Amino acid sequence: MREEETAISNLKQTTMKSFYNTNNSTGQTLVKSEKKCKSQEMAILKHFQVTKQSFTVFEMSQAFPEFKESSVGRAMTNLKNEGKLRKTGAMKMGGYGSMVHIYQLRVEYKQTDMFS
Secondary structure, three states: OHHHHHHHHHHHHHOOOOOOOOOOOOHHHHHHHHHHHHHHHHHHHHHHHHHOOOEOHHHHHHHOOOOOHHHHHHHHHHHHHOOOEEEEEEEEEOOOOOEEEEEEEOOOOOHHHHHO
16 A cells, blocks of 8 residues: 555656546556556657657557547647647648648757758
């Protein structure tokens, strides 16, 4: 029980940023859910970094069939809110026949980089 209390205490100190606890999970279940969501975000971010391409949520869910599409959407929204991705102004036809937003890696440039 002490290990679980420590894990929950550590989680509270860092505040949950990835998992939206809508089902009121507690204890180890909550800790595992947060870790799983964070690892999904890291995998998706790495995919953006490696491919250097833009993706819709549907496209990214095709790249990660082991992730639920709703989890991919949550991860990409979290990454956007953290400033790591940006939602472009462009949209395209999604996998279910409606227009969807396109996301891309946010690249920050220093002003001096623009003239190099």
